Amino acid sequence: MAAAREDGVNKAARYAVGRWVGAASCVGVFGAMLAVYLATMRAGMSGGDAMEFARCACSKSVPHPPGYPLWTWMLRSLLRSRLLSWMRPVHQFNVLAAVVSALACALLHQVVAKALPSNTPRGVRYSAAWLSAVGFGLSPTVWLYANQPEVFALNNAFCALLLYLTLWVSECPTSSRLAVAAFASGLALSNHHAAVLYIAPVAVLILTAHAALYKGSVLVRSAVAFAAGFVPFYVWLGFVSGERNIHSWGDLTTPGGLLRHILRLDYGGSFQLAANELASPSEGLLSRLLFYCRETVFREMTPLVAPLAIVGTVLTRSNVTTRILVICFAFYILFFHTFANLPVQSPLTAGVVARFWMQPNMILFVLAGIGFARAVPRKLAPAAIVAVAALGAARWSALDFHNDTVLDDFGRALLERLPRHTMVLLHGDLFFNLASYLHTCEWVRPDVRLISMGLMTWRWFLRGNASKNYPGVSFPGERFHAVAGGFTIEQFLDANLKRMPIVMCGPIPQWQNQDYSGAARFHMFPFGACSRIFYADDLPNNMVEAFQRSVEQFPVLQPMDRRRHRPGSWELEAYETVHQSRLALFDQMGPELGKGDPDLVNLASRLADSILGESFFDVNATDMWHAAILYGVQSVDRRPVEAKMYNTVVRLLQRWPDFTDQSASAIAVDKYNPWRRQPIQYLE
Incomplete structure (x- = not known):
């Protein structure tokens, strides 16, 4: 009896110890x-x-x-x-x-x-x-x-x-x-x-x-x-x-x-x-x-x-x-x-x-x-x-984000430099969720109005308190759809563009039953990672200042870390968005550069530096060619700029199928001697 009782006590003790060990492990x-x-x-x-x-x-x-x-x-x-x-x-x-x-x-x-x-x-x-x-x-x-x-x-x-x-x-x-x-x-x-x-x-x-x-x-x-x-x-x-x-x-x-x-x-x-x-x-x-x-x-x-x-x-x-x-x-x-x-x-x-x-x-x-x-x-x-x-x-190292501010910097840049009382049309999670969080939770730029183009397509969007949530905004129909009672992007812009500045972040949604035939009346001018909308016949008078404001609107992002910012990450999506926006702005500068304004040439050259410096993205040959010409225009008596022009031409020539290091170097030295003293004529 005593032995059995002692054995039972020992089992109970072992069970209790086991439970405590398990709890401690958990x-x-x-x-x-x-x-x-x-x-x-x-x-x-x-x-x-x-x-x-x-x-x-x-x-x-x-x-x-x-x-x-x-x-x-x-x-x-x-x-x-x-x-x-x-x-x-x-x-x-x-x-x-x-x-x-x-x-x-x-x-x-x-x-x-x-x-x-x-x-x-x-x-x-x-x-x-x-x-x-x-x-x-x-x-x-x-x-x-x-x-x-x-x-x-x-x-x-x-x-x-x-x-x-x-x-x-x-x-x-x-x-x-x-x-x-x-x-x-x-x-x-x-x-x-x-x-x-x-x-x-x-x-x-x-x-x-x-x-x-x-x-x-x-x-x-x-x-x-x-x-x-x-x-x-x-x-x-x-x-x-x-x-x-x-x-x-x-x-x-x-x-x-x-x-x-x-x-x-x-x-x-x-x-x-x-x-x-x-x-x-x-x-x-x-x-x-x-x-x-x-x-x-x-x-x-x-x-x-x-x-x-x-x-x-x-x-x-x-x-x-x-x-x-x-x-x-x-x-x-x-x-x-x-x-x-x-x-x-x-x-x-x-x-x-x-x-x-x-x-x-x-x-x-x-x-x-x-x-x-x-x-x-x-x-x-x-x-x-x-x-x-x-x-x-x-x-x-690949999952340590405690000092990563890429998305914070991207989101704040969307809002902080906007003109007062701007309406911002947003499409896509990257733009809408970042901007709306800052606007709603941290009261960043409470004067602007954020509207999701995705939410605007549903019938319930305007059934609520639209006047309270979007003061001063006119909705010329029940929803953003080209159906009975709906409205098109043209009608929406006509109803609001003369009232307030309008900026669009993200592409216009290409959904079925949408009518974009009237969109040609408007011009989407690059504005950082977004676009500012103007009537096509009412563009800014001073294009140099307009381009300068657009360049200033770009976010300053941390250097990319390939371990953390992998394909499929939202951080890489932000980098790619900024890169593509810079390319779009660079493309719009082209016709204006032919006028020879030195301030615009220098601004475009700095933008080219940013584009070509983002080596983790693919830059097409046309953009390299335009950048090389810009460096040439800017390089009169400025040898470092001529060297940039030379290096850009070498990168351009590397796209040729029959490229060799020797042939590229010879062509670049022959046609673009980095120490020459004559300006290169801009080629449109």
Whole structure:
């Protein structure tokens, strides 16, 4: 009796110690990942939808479909709490994203620890959990979205929680546990619609595996719990929509409008990622899956994770948990890549698609942790900690944005030098989200009026408080569409151009049913990264001053870092936008240069310096030729400028198919001797 009692006490003590060790390991993951995220976190703006959520939190407005009410509510609650009031709003939101992302890693640690058999040695169990959780947290896309107020940080946390609850319900399938899981599922779905790709297969598999749960009373109780998590935040979003605040998307004040928003019918369906941009017909399901596999194995993970995941799957294939994980993973990637409509051939849109890979990749990391625990010798288990530390060190420089101000500088340059009371027409996330955040949250240039050309096409846009949100702006119809009751760009400009300066940032949207036939009456004069609109017969009298103002409007951006500013990043998009705008301005200077104004020649020469100095972008031969001529015109008695002319001609000649170093050098020296003293006649 005494021996049995002592054995029971020892087991209880070991169990208690094990729980404390597990909790300490989980807290360690949370602390380590939070430290990494805070150390590399942006203090300013990021690209994509992140600034839309920030703006909606500041202005209490509705984001794009399906509205993401839980995340929007959390951002707004943080702002109103004033807990971090000494920070800029976007900095506060970035901190929240970092905390939530670290929580996702901690939850994933618990998933792996719970998925392993009870007889797994403690050191192996928590080494495998660290490998999975921290390895996932240091994935490039996960790390990137931990540093910005995007909805995917909270989506990752909910997906990890749903995985944990799946194991928890399978461990002891009771109606109470199922109701808790259903409530969490409702919350997850009120945050992001993609959570349904976790919820649907898991719910079916659990109910199939545990027939005792398949009862009417249990299902009703679970449905009520699900609704309790899902409905309240969408009801709140409906009230927000009723306030008709600026830049709010949709009309959610009716059941039909709310349902339309939830189902993303404005985009064509819940998993259509864009309303007007369809993938190339050549991008079938197979090509998308191959692209996903390549990017996941060699970029998002390391080449070692995929084999470990396969090992974990094979060695535990008879386990119910493994089957649920594998089926959930397969359902997610097949369903998502079947319906997502953004092309993966474009780096920018491929980056948008990659955000949805984090959730299935989470399952791969869980399976890899299981494979590590089952296949790697016990003595090598601590190597997991070393491996993830080395992974973090290797990726640190590419994901360290704490001093990166590219998007802040770009966004501020859009607004700060505008003429007073300018109307700014914006199209595209880069322009609209950055400018509207600064305008709404930080009160940068409150005198200007920002109008999204995309939002202006919807019928609900002008049904709200247009006079309050856009004072002084005349809308000559119900919406920006050439349909009955609509208006064209020509009619809109005619109604407003004589009242106030108008600047357009981003291209005019080329949607169907639009009439641009009257646009020829207007001239789009380059104005930094945007264009100022004039009547074609009413251009500025002093073109040199106009060109000078345009050059001054360009943002001064940090030097490009190829490690951070990769293809598909919003920072690279900002650099490319500025580069293309400089080329457009340089092209418009051409006819005026023939007049021989020395101030304009010098201004154009400095602009050419900027264009040719951006060596990471391709400059066509025509622009090089014009730059070389400019340097020649400017080079009278100025040998450094003649040397620039010479070097530009050499670069130009390198475009020739039969180019050799010797031939280019000979032609350049013969025709453009850098030390000659006669001016070159400008060639139009």
